Amino acid sequence: MNDRMMKAVLYDRYGGPEVLYLSRVPRPEPAPGEVLVKVHAFSVNGGELAARAGRLRLLTGRKFPKRVGLDFAGEVAASGAGVTRLAEGDLVWGVLGRTSGFGSAAEYVTVSAERVGRLPDGLDPVDAAALPVAATAITALRDKAGLRPRERLLVRGAAGGVGNAAVQLGRAYGAEVTALARAANLDFVRGLGAHEAVDHRTVRPAELGRFDVVLDTVGTDIRTFRRLLNPGGRMVTIAVDLERPAASLGYLAASVVHGRGRVRAFSGDFKQAQWDDLARHVAEGKLSPAVDTVFPLEETAAAHRALESGGVRGKYVVRVV
Incomplete structure (x- = not known):
């Protein structure tokens, strides 16, 4: 198997959850100041449903294929030049920045090291994926x-x-x-x-x-x-x-x-200080993850469909590994 490729969820046209499909795309490499994160899990958010349906097309444009997935929890797989705060194997969580668009519905994602934080000790990455929001x-x-x-x-x-x-x-x-x-x-x-x-x-x-x-x-x-x-x-x-x-x-x-x-x-565009705050709130018992259902990556469309149907209790989480 080509280790330069990875699985990712894409869509080639705006529409309902049925437009989503799993494909293989080139695995990204971290630029200076970035980390490559092996994604363990991500959650489904309302904004990406609206984007996929075409309600935000004035912002998202008509260039396809497009990606889904905004937040993530996983482990650092590699670091770009200049990254010293994080090391390979560190468990982290984060949200892609406003300029990055979507894309965490994949086996790997690259993100600025400033936009991720370490998970609190003992928190499972699948549960952690319910908490970045x-x-x-x-x-x-x-x-x-x-x-x-x-x-x-x-x-x-x-x-x-x-x-x-x-x-x-x-x-x-x-x-x-x-x-x-x-x-x-x-x-x-x-x-x-x-x-x-x-x-x-x-x-x-x-x-x-x-x-x-x-x-x-x-x-x-x-x-x-x-x-x-x-x-x-x-x-x-x-x-x-x-x-x-x-x-x-x-x-x-x-x-x-x-x-x-x-x-x-306001809209969230969080950096290290916010992730430190979140970890501290979890460690102090002020916050606990609320996971409604965990879907496999192959069923990302089903997770989208479930969120659109309403009635979620907490978060729908998609497990990648």
Whole structure:
């Protein structure tokens, strides 16, 4: 077998999960400042589903084949020139940078050494693959919202990848956590630490009361949920309404540019400090991985299909080795 080749998941046209296929492509080599990571597992994220379906084609363009996979957990297989912090065999996790696009659905991936961190001792890489998005929740609640003990926190999409981490963190930070989720997932989010779990399909936002912090992982009805904020309240959103992206982005931009600081938006582009934070939260017991189902690499399309169907509890993880 040619060790310069590797398996990777590709697609040649926009569409549903059925467009994904497993192929063999050249194995990348690390450039200076990069590491080559042998991927053990990765998770499936909503943004890559939207990209694969063509909803982001203004950004992703029409050049094919394209790749999927954003985050990863694995081990360092080789290092480029100038990398001293990491060594071959180190267990690491990370997220590909904004300019790198997708591509972790593969046996190997190259990434800047600054964009990966070491796994906490004893954490299995497959479980670890469910946690990189938790760095988003840490940044959202602690850094962007400044969540304080005894404040009321509302988490939209509480059973999902970022949402489940936010529920755990909100409880660990001493907040009173209300979790919005499907009826079938209410016991799940209670088990994560939510003080109150509410079926978002049967309870209207106006019936929820007032909150000091709202974390939105959904992207729709931002104005409606902004109205639930107490004086001095903060809303952080990490999502865009994919049915109306222009309007959604326009509202968020106006919130920032015109000083409506109650709504704050950001997208994760994490480096070493964030990975150190994430590892510390795991080691301190503030965060635990929530893995719904583990799929083999050959069934990446099935993992995409499952996430699109809704109802995920934590993360769908794809095992590579």
